[in-house]
Amino acid sequence: MIYLDNAATTPVRREVLEAMWPYLTGDFGNPSSHHEVGEAAARGLAAARESLAASLGCRASEIIFTAGGTEADNLAIKGIALAAPRGRHVITTAIEHEAVLESCDYLRRFHGFEIDFLPLDASGLVDADDVARLLRPDTTLVTVMHANNEIGTVQPIERIAELTRAADVPFHTDAVQSAGWLELGLRTLGVDALSISGHKLGAPKGIGAVAIRGAVALEPLVHGGGQERGRRSGTENVAGAVGLAAALRLSAHSREELASVARIRDIVIDGVLASVPEAFLTGSRESRLPSHASFCFPGTSGEAVLLELERWGIVCSSGSACAAGSDEPSHVLVALGIAPEVAKTAVRFTLDTTTTEADAGEVVARVTEAVATLRSHR
Numbered sequence: 001m002i003y004l005d006n007a008a009t010t011p012v013r014r015e016v017l018e019a020m021w022p023y024l025t026g027d028f029g030n031p032s033s034h035h036e037v038g039e040a041a042a043r044g045l046a047a048a049r050e051s052l053a054a055s056l057g058c059r060a061s062e063i064i065f066t067a068g069g070t071e072a073d074n075l076a077i078k079g080i081a082l083a084a085p086r087g088r089h090v091i092t093t094a095i096e097h098e099a100v101l102e103s104c105d106y107l108r109r110f111h112g113f114e115i116d117f118l119p120l121d122a123s124g125l126v127d128a129d130d131v132a133r134l135l136r137p138d139t140t141l142v143t144v145m146h147a148n149n150e151i152g153t154v155q156p157i158e159r160i161a162e163l164t165r166a167a168d169v170p171f172h173t174d175a176v177q178s179a180g181w182l183e184l185g186l187r188t189l190g191v192d193a194l195s196i197s198g199h200k201l202g203a204p205k206g207i208g209a210v211a212i213r214g215a216v217a218l219e220p221l222v223h224g225g226g227q228e229r230g231r232r233s234g235t236e237n238v239a240g241a242v243g244l245a246a247a248l249r250l251s252a253h254s255r256e257e258l259a260s261v262a263r264i265r266d267i268v269i270d271g272v273l274a275s276v277p278e279a280f281l282t283g284s285r286e287s288r289l290p291s292h293a294s295f296c297f298p299g300t301s302g303e304a305v306l307l308e309l310e311r312w313g314i315v316c317s318s319g320s321a322c323a324a325g326s327d328e329p330s331h332v333l334v335a336l337g338i339a340p341e342v343a344k345t346a347v348r349f350t351l352d353t354t355t356t357e358a359d360a361g362e363v364v365a366r367v368t369e370a371v372a373t374l375r376s377h378r
């Protein structure tokens with residue numbers, strides 16, 4: 001099998017599982033318990049928090065473990081917006097993950113927030129100057145994703161952060177897709193809050209984290225026993241936290257590794273564009289995740305291409321995992337001005353460091369064949 005759906009999820013890495021194992025077995029305690037089994041778990045959790053903080057360039061006290069990227073986004077967006085006294089205005093983009101869009105919509109529907117969407121160019125890029133234009137005295141939060149899951153476009157986060165910092169407005173970025181591929185770091189990027197998810201990185205599903213600068217006020221969403229300094233109650237997923245920290249440490253790729261993945265991605269992009277008539281790349285060519293290749297194949301259906309490729313052992317996605325299975329065209333592609341019937345022909349290939357040049361060649365050949373077959377049946 002050639003697995004090219006790493007943006008949907010990744011297998012758990014052996015080293016991650018090995019790091020987690022003690023906390024699922026001998027050191028299984030509740031980290032709030034005052035006995036040795038509990039204290040061993042508490043030490044494991046504290047070490048995971050320190051490690052994650054080092055990877056994310058923040059203080060350990062600024063890390064909040066969550067049950068994944070969706071919860072991390074919800075907590076950052078609703079928690080910051082509801083705690084902030086400035087007003088009820090949020091700036092975002094129309095191509096965010098549903099976790100962000102639906103959190104903003106919740107603020108709109110139940111708390112009277114106004115949501116402004118930044119304009120996007122055809123490749124999904126935000127122009128930071130538009131952030132300056134939309135910022136208002138009552139803006140409570142700006143949330144713009146680091147890298148898009150469907151089209152791989154990487155936003156100018158540092159530049160936006162300069163503007164939000166100058167205006168003293170909290171800035172959240174969803175870094176679920178960029179973690180492991182791009183330089184993260186709360187202070188390097190200049191953001192106030194950043195979400196990540198374990199299962200995109202070689203840790204299990206159901207663990208994530210949000211780093212929120214200590215100075216930013218946060219209203220908790222989950223109330224209970226006061227864990228995570230009262231910001232997210234519930235007995236901590238110690239093994240998950242340890243796994244997430246290990247996965248992020250292990251995914252710190254060298255410059256050479258990243259260049260090698262990008263080179264193989266380019267074999268896919270250039271090969272497909274050269275050999276599939278009318279195919280086009282979605283997202284930015286230049287400002288793009290090194291692991292991400294996404295296309296539209298007019299005259300086909302993305303689902304049908306996916307099924308054809310699966311017959312050859314190539315596993316990919318016909319859009320985002322959340323949109324897959326639904327008959328709706330992707331909200332991301334539609335926001336870029338792609339016609340709904342063309343948006344339904346989208347196919348995404350997301351690589352990892354094990355993808356080879358031979359895999360890339362096989363993908364190009366099979367995609368060419370699949371698209372030709374499907375078009376011949378029209």
Ligand code: PLP
Nearest residue numbers: 068069070097099149176177197
């Ligand atoms: N944000 C982005 C950009 C994503 O791609 C995803 C998952 O696909 C999420 C958030 C949600 O993360 P999780 O699956 O951990 O809830």
